[in-house]
Amino acid sequence: MAERIKELSKQTAKVFGADAAVTIEEGYPVLVNHKESTAIFEKISQDIIGGKQVKANHPPLMGCEDFAYYAEQIPGMFWFLGIRPPEAKDYPHNHHAKFDFNDDAVTIGIEMHCEIARRFASLWGK
Structure with a gap:
């Protein structure tokens, strides 16, 4: 290119x-999610959040992320926690002047992080 x-x-x-x-x-560098880690994450998100709310296979984005450096060294995956209220058709992005964090998303975010840590830790113990 x-x-x-x-x-x-x-x-x-x-x-x-x-x-x-x-x-x-x-x-x-390009951020590429580790295939097996992503499969585990998708299972966790389905278990916690449920089918309709999980958007797997998001189209590629042209942004950049520091996490890409980690993912070059160890298996990992990057995910987004959606915070748009269910009734909102559109929502300002996190760097927008009108952005307002949806506090209701915190509970799901904490639960997801804890369950990800728990399941991956159990895999490493094998």
Whole structure:
């Protein structure tokens, strides 16, 4: 992809009688969830939250996350805790000026984290 961007930039510049220099700085690594960890998480979330509320196989996002560095070294998976109130059709993202944390999500988030820790700890003990 980087080479294609460089090539297109140079060709576009040439059409207009100019030169183009492209420098692409590598950023965060791609965050890839560990397959087996994700399967365990999906089971936990189904057990705690239930089918309709669990959104598995979320489409890829173009954001970046520090957790990607951990996931390169050890098996892991990244997940989102949805906090939009059920009656809301849309909800401001966490960096939006109108964002308001839904306190009702805290209980589910704590329960999920505790159960994830408990089940993974039992797997490591085998």
